Amino acid sequence: MSGRRLACAGLIVGGRLHGVSAILEPGGITAICGPNGAGKSTLLQCLAGVLAPDAGGVLLDGAPLPSGRARARRVGYLPQTGEIAWDISVAALVGLGRLPHRDRGEAQIAAALAACDLAHLADRPVFSLSGGERARALLARVLAGAPEWILADEPLAALDLGHQVALLERLRAAADRGAGVVLVLHDLALAMNHADRVLVLDQGGLVVEGTPEEALSEETIRTVWEVRACWLGEPGGRALATG
Amino acid sequence: MTRPVPFFTLLLILAVPLSLLAGRVWLDPWETPNAVVILAELRLPRALLAVAVGAGLGAAGAAMQGYLRNPLADPGLFGVAPGAALGAVASFWFGYAASAWLLPLFALAGAGGAMALLALIAGRSAGIALFTLAGMMIASLAGALTSLAISLAPNAFAMSEIVTWLMGALTDRGWAEVQLAAPLTLAGIVLLRLAGPELDALTLGEAAARSLGVSPARLQALLILGVGLTVGSGVAVAGIVGFVGLIVPHLVRPLTDRRPSSLIVPSALAGALLVLVADCVCRVLPLVTELRLGIALSLIGAPFFLWLLLRMRREALL
Incomplete structure (x- = not known):
């Protein structure tokens, strides 16, 4: 799982993205943050190749994003x-991650189930799972494909605190193995404490890009989210106080 | 979870020979006069035709439900069956239906027209919603044109022929129909099975499926061809036979791992079994005229559908 640079240039999607350009480096976690309607999910869909932009393009390792199973x-x-x-079943759901490889990938499926703490639930029907277990199973489906880039839209939303941290640790482990991880996150504290880079979008445009401290400054939060807030605590364990 | 393919194959192997004996006159191969002729020229082709028609409808229903991610989906939604029926009605209207080959060929042309129109409207990058709506509109248009043809039938005899044919039946069919329907149905089932992995990916929704490498255009093409061949050839030789594509995947799904791909072949086998048994019931029932297959299956299918809706409502309330 060794990632290559993922970049987008001048992405325009009618009414949702207005010329977004960014370069994402593998081997770390990039968070995409912004208020509702900022274009976060649209940007992620373009980066994933599931939404064709009206203009601009996405490059993987300097070449246009491949299509179909190659991508x-x-x-x-x-x-x-x-x-x-x-x-x-949970195992069948996770196995869908192997479809692009056209193999059974039993070792990868077992590893993904273990990574998401689902091995004991492998034979359970997915409709019998709790919301958190289901979210972990869906992430395990992505991990089973062993992709170079993991793009996840709000993967932590349905999870309790313990599973949020556990899942972030698993994504960090994937990043440490060389994968690129891009997460759309609403929780700015999670982005501040766990991301290596942060992109802040607002009204379809990229407002700021940088380290969490640079991109999620109190000034940016006031401008973009229109909320007065201040960061408490030390780096790695910061909390956002509003009011 | 049982192993549905061997299970339904075994049932079919048992049912086909038994069905050859069933009829208004039960056949004793050793006693009945001309038993060999009756078996070879009447009952065997009819049984094989029931197997082909049922298999096609079962597989098409399973694929449609997988594609639309909806257990209430039916092959009729694509407009192929009404298109084929319109073609067949046209052959009656113009007086070509007397030929053994022309009626099915007209029906296949109608199915092909519906498929082509669907492909044209759906375009290259159509979403599932547009695709389904296009199919429903084609079905509605073909249905309206069929009604128009009936109301403007050149004479009462033609009108009666059309209405009777539309009810669906396997009466008086022979090897010519088997030779037409069996290869087309088999080809259609193969195409639908090829779409299996893509249908599995759609379990996660359209966006996730595309991210897994599914090409919506390729999938739609496979489905249009697969459903067109299975349903089109079925209607061409048997008329409108409803509810098989709706009921069978429901009955089979609990026996599988519930992935759409693992439902297609068992649904084909179970559909074959259902139509074979229903056709036997039609033959055996002591009515003045033989009960039409389409009516028999609708009589079974409609209550089943209502039961399904009630069960879904109860589950939604829980």
């Missing part, structure tokens, strides 16, 4: 909806 083997995408249509 799917390198870029894993977890949508926000968490949709599961049929009551398949």
Whole structure:
């Protein structure tokens, strides 16, 4: 799992993105933050290749993003909806991550189940899982594909604090192995404490990009979210106080 | 979870020979006069045709439900069956239906027209919603044109022929129909099975499926061809046979791991079994005229559908 640089240039998607350009480096966690309607999910969909922009393009390792299974083997995408249509088993759900590889990938599926603490639930029907277990199963599906890039839209939203931290640790482990991890996050404290880079979007444009301290400054939060807030605590364990 | 393919294969192997004996006159191969002729020229092609029609409808229903991610989906939604029916009605209207080959060919042309129109409207990058709506509109248009053809039928005999044919039946069919329907149905089932992995990916929604490398255009093409061949050839030789594509995947799903791909072949086998048994019931029932297959299956299917809706409502309330 060794990631290559993912970049976008001048992405325009009618009414949602207005010329976003960014370079994302593998081997770390990049958070995309912004208020509702900022274009975060749209940017992630373009980066994942599931939404074709009206203008601009996405480059993976300097070349246009491949299509079809060639792209799917390198870029894993977890949508926000968490949709599961049929009551398949957890193992079958995670196994869908191997579709682009056209193999059974039993070792990768077992590893993904273990990484998401789901091995004991492998034979359970997904409709019998709790919301948090289901979110972990969906992430395990992405991990089973062993992609170079993991793009996840709000993967932590349905999780309790313990599972949020555990999942972030798993994503950090994937990043440490060389994968690129891009997360859309609403929780700015999670972005501040766990991301290596942060992109802040507002009204379809990129406002600021940098380290969490640079990108999520109190000034930026006041300007973009229109909230007066201040960071408390030490780096790595910061909390956001509002009011 | 049982192993549905061997299970339904075994049932079919048992049911086909038994079905050959069933009829208004039960056949004793050793006693009945001309038993060999009756078996070879009447009952065997009819049984094989039931197997082909049922298999096609079952597989198409499973694929449609997987594609639309909806257990209430039915192959009729694509407009292929009404298109084929319109083609067949046209052959009656213009007086070509007397030929053994022309009626099915007209029906296949109608199915092909519906498929082409669907592909044209859906375009290259159509979403599932547009695709489904296009199919429903084609079905509605073909249905309206069929009604128009009936109301403007050149004579009462043609009108009666059309209405009777539309009810669906396997009466008086022979090897010509088997030769037409069996290869087309088999090809359609193969295409639908090829779409299996893509249908599995759709379990996670359209965006996730695309991220897994699914090409919506390729999937739609496979489905249009697969459903067109299975349903189109079924309607061409048997008329409108409803509810098989809706009921069968429901009955089979609990026996599988519930992935759409693992439902297609078992649904084909179970659909074959259902139509074979229903056709036997039609033959055996002591009515003045033989009960039409389409009516028999609708009589079974409609209550089943209502039961399904009630169960879904109860689950939604829980």
